[in-house]
Amino acid sequence: MSLKIYNTLSRSKVDFEPIEPGKVRFYVCGPTVYAEAHIGHAMSALVFDIVRRYLMYSGYDVDFVMNFTDVDDKIIAKANELGEDPYELAEHYINEYKRNLEELNILPATKNPRATEDMPQIISMIETLIAKGSAYAVNGDVYYRVESKDDYGKLSGRKLASMSAGARIQVDERKDHPMDFALWKSAKPGEPAWESPWGQGRPGWHIECSAMNMTHLGEQIDIHGGGNDLIFPHHENEIAQTEAVTGKEFSRVWMHNGMLSLKAEKMSKSLGNMISVDQFLADHPADVMRLWVLNGSYRGPLIYSQEVIEQTEQAYQRLLGAKKAALPGAKGLEAAALEALNAEADKVKADFKEKMDDDFNTSGALAALYELVKAINQARAEGAKDEQLASAQAVFTELTGVLGLRLEEQKTAGGDADAFIDLLVRLRRDLRAEKNWALSDKLRDGLKDLGVILEDSKDGTTWSWE
């Protein structure tokens, strides 16, 4: 079975065939860096990290480019407000963003181009557009001529006629068409500016992605991704610009993730209910955020609420449980039962791939993994030894790894505490042998307060960090 991906351009699932066999040119629109990352950014980044990891697992060599928009009106405004240098402000948030990505176990991009570092390519692309009649300069500004491309609007399904009719923005008389958008903006005094054939200025938002795409991945790419709020105008305009320059199809597949929504109300700056990645990670393991994203479809909305996160925490504990060792005093599994366990692992693996091949159905893939969790738990309960669980657990670790889940047992800073805890557990064993329940319970409760969970069975006690 081959990989199918939902393509926004065709509004259907298509068989994925990269331009060059075995290689994937993948571009994702990164953030404009003027504030700390919130969990909506994280959702998008996680979605495309999962896509990328699965492509890699499927044997593709993935060239993954994610840009940073580091010159922009909002950055300038924020810098002025704080009395800081715009470039340094951008630099600061880029580093913060990268730190968040790392904490979320998101693989670093192959390249992280920045608008300010690709200025010559941006300018040359605008020059080409002017030369081809797709753009025009007016008093130091340059606009893209939307009417020059007859399929303008093909990604978002919009028609120029209806758009101009409903245009709400004050019409700039210097534009040929109200929907014409800026490729180059002339600089006001004091703003960051670059020298260009049209005078001092800076690039428009859309052109930088087109230019960085072309510079770092080439004229045609396989997958272009981003949030579905970027479909129009950003991606629509990227297509227009790039295809006007190259005369070729820009990206084979356009992928868009759904938006995060808070249960009761939208997360927005005006409501002041933004949740930053740092805030989330202060309270929950990174795996919980990833699992929360994996639970649903990347294309649909993702609901955030306290209840949902608590449910995800519980589900996370269940996944962790699959990696637990054999029970103390395990007698060993019969050959038939062991065979059944390993057969189940194989089945789950096939199932997992089938689901992921169907437009990254992570929810279905997760369901397969829970089947494996159950099989492993059953085997353990029936007395499987560590070495008998190993093979199925290896499959489990492999597949959860493909999804980018770490599922690491909580560890102490050093391992020094272990010996002391072991000592207490042995001590408690003696207390229990004497049926001194009061003291042994006190010991268990005390350890719980310190984050150590004791679990008794008739053949002994195991412990783990909470």
Add this chain to the structure above:
RNA sequence: GGCGACGUGGCCAAGUGGUAAGGCAGGAGUCUGCAAAACUCUCAUCAUGGGUUCAAUUCCCAUCGUCGCCUCCA
């Protein structure tokens, strides 16, 4: 007004033209000194109204509702 998405059990959420995965929570058991974990069993007819069909939750139409975009946004 235009474009688009969605409405599945208490919550989150897959999926299919032939009566609905999984997780969380709940109920009943097993195990246990108790607890925890685990295991077993249990818990929906898919917004509403029409239509197409031998058969629809799945296709079509309408209605109601929710949401996104159309201005910066992952």
